Amino acid sequence: MVSGRRAAPNPTAPSDFSRIASAAVPTHDVLVIGAGLAGQRAALAAAEQGVSVGILSKVHPVRSHSNAAQGGINAALNPGDSWESHAYDTVKGSDYLGDQDAIEIMCREAPEEILHLEHLGVTFHRNEEGKLGTRAFGGASAARTYYVADITGQAIMHVLYEQLMKHSETVARYEEWFCTALAMDENGECCGAVTRNIADGSMELFRAKSVILACGGNGQAWKPTTNALICTGDGIAMAYRVGAKLMDMEMIQYHPTTLAGKGFLITEGARGEGAHLLNAKGERFMERYAPNKMELASRDVVSRAEQTEINEGRGFPDGTVALDITVVPKKRIHEALREIVLVGRDFAGVDITREPIHIKPGNHYTMGGVKTDVDGRTDVPGLYAAGEVACVSVHGGNRLGANSLLDTLIFGRRSGADAAARAKRTEASRPSSEVLEAEQATIDDVLAREKGSGRRISEIKLELGQTMDEYVAVFRDEAGIQQALETVRRLEEEAKSAYVDDKGRIFNQDVLAAIELGYMLDNAECTCVAALERKESRGAQYRTDFPERNDEEWLKHIDLQRGDEGPDVSYSEVTITQWEPEERKY
């Protein structure tokens, strides 16, 4: 329905992007793909080693999804707290699937990282003495969550971006560049990436001695999700396609407090400040599921409790339970939960200071990802991964609240440092231009499909999201997961003929959506395969047909590697240092 009326010609022509496009052939010692917290931290750490660094992201860095981390960041920094306590909580939270050597490193290095951020300018909440103050969080045995109101992720990320601006001499930023594939040399080492400059559609082959994937999780393969539209599992899929191993892909976190229908996140900080969960009868139902920790049990535990209440008819008619924040003092709400006041007001029409808000479990976090060691190294030489895209594994079967920011920063920094060290000792190899030509051909193929030749990209994406949310969610069973896998494989076929409307070069978001759909389908397929494989219940994987945890057979990681017909399954040991598995109670 075109009105046909013309507005005045725009006085300003599109800006001249040639400045970026004509820059010298993009070659860096270290190339970081993704510019959220992990990517920015990695870039800064690499630059500190005196190597040349490029950081590339499909959105402007401050648009990255690390913004959404509201509640805070964990560290055992208070006198009386200890890194061992933090590590034990994390191990227990992971349902003993986390690798304890990695967890120890993360928890030991956490305090120093918090202080580093504070020195860079993060406006952390202070206690009455003017020192760093903490709040309580789920699954933790001490209040060790440091925070900036409920915009912690945003505040840290904007401060890191300040540092990127400060260090623009040593870190080149490629903002709004989309990565379509990793480039490999003849020795099977990663040596760069193929990218599309979104502003003008030009394709560019980047050369690098080390490549760090830091491009987040895959929540968009579910609908609804708390994840941003950009969280399409790009890095997981790209690594998988060049033969890197993925790990723990069945472990998908459902967050206990998301806004029904829209998937918006209500921070765990709300429960940390004392908010209650109530069913439709007004009962504080967590008494029945976690009598000690109540609302502050691990997320998988709380989500299952809520879903049980809803399934057994004690929820509200809209398939929700209620989060009652009114029990928190009003002044404290304004100081510490302001973002949630806005979310409630703008997206649910609820004044959370006066009435409970309806919530339900919703897709939130990818515990699995590209398998790495504690320095971010993947199975592919030269390729690193850090943050949500990676699986070290510090989160195992279930991530604790306020450990994700920590994960991004600790392993972002370690990846950046190690990638720089590798770059110093290796010669640059030249990626073959074949990969660039192949990627261009793929895009040309998508653009050439005629309207009506297949389904719309958006339809396929919608069916994928709804399927995953129905069958690969809080409760799972074999028949459902099998159904999801079959659907995903059908959608993979349909994606091959899906068409796009936009045939242009400048900001062609349509063609990028087609590529992202491919990424999401790879992610979903891997998650289904791993969820089918794990025949027990552990952390976020709750199989109604195998409701018990089975340490004898399944205290191990499921690794996936690309095979001829979908992912090949293998196993790897869980590293246990000092905490033997025991029954998990909250």
Next chain:
Amino acid sequence: MATYTLKVRRYQPESGEGPFWEEFDVDLDPSLSVLDGILQAKDREDGSLAVRCSCRAAICGSCGVKINGSSTLACKTQLGEAHEAANRRGNGGGETAAPPRGADEEYTPQPSAGGTNPIVVEPMGNMPVVKDLIVDMESTHWEKIRRVTPWLLPHGDPPEREYVVEPESMIDVTQSMACIQCGACVSSCLSMEADPEFIGPAALAKAYRFVGDPRDAETRERLHDLAHDPHGIYDCTHCFSCIDACPKGVAPMDQIMRLRRLAGDEGIDDDPNNGHNHMEAFTRIIEKKGTLDESLLLQESYAPGVKGKLKPTKGAIKGLLGSIPTGIRALRSGKVRSLGQMIPGVHHKLPGGAQGDVKAVYEHAEEHGEELNLYIKGEEADEEQALGAGEETTEERPR
């Protein structure tokens, strides 16, 4: 579920054509956002409709646009309320067809077929349009952000542990930290329309984030720099547009006013715009007369008090002479309505005891020096209740 019409100002740079309007009908719940509407149109009808977006929850700052002429985030504006606003404004061609400030002047709303008013969506202002709803923020917004040295400048080595600072100081700068760099304030800024070089609301709010941060050691240098830039803190005309536009309660204009006050406190009164002295003159005249006596404003700004007039400085004479064209323009445009108003002393006084009330306001303000900050006091609507509740209202801001 309801049907809404989105009227989108489009521009496809590769078509060789100028911008055009296109209408899309979308079926969505009124509580869903205008961004949901745009995305439905994109998903179902035309994938080439370009809009930046990511989080859908007003946290990433990608989807700044103008809706019914007002700069905002598409994800934060509900379809239902946007539709009501469109009806109030008469986008469909009602009696009140005049577009609000900042709306595209060339656009004359016409009644649409169904008699309902479409929700008008346009790219943000004050930034070049790249494609459809996407603007070039790099060459404008980000360039200005980089102008204010946007990183912390502490002196010496950092302490072994954290910097120990007043707890309220962190809450205070957190209001500026809440900025998501969406550009809505820049889009709405009237000063920037007149002076594209104005550093602008977003960048100056960012500047306050460092000026107000006790860990930063170059507060005075920053203030001096921002006061002495002719496009700096005194280039703001106090129009409140940015406060209205900001989706995060950052209140950029308030931050600019704080920068001005702090610059004054630092004794920085020799800025090239004569902004500080102008501000002081304004305050003094109102205190004395209750309303603004335009005839005194210029003299008081450049040559304050009896001493200033008896012995005007070179700069004052130059400034006053240089302001003559401004005075003539003020007369011509009707800002000053009659020559009589230009004669000092004829300015009317407030009736009855009203001048006493003005004095009382000044005295009250003197005694209550605390800054208002959303993170400390909450929304305005909460104030009454908070006041009723007793002590839990405002806290003194340390200075």
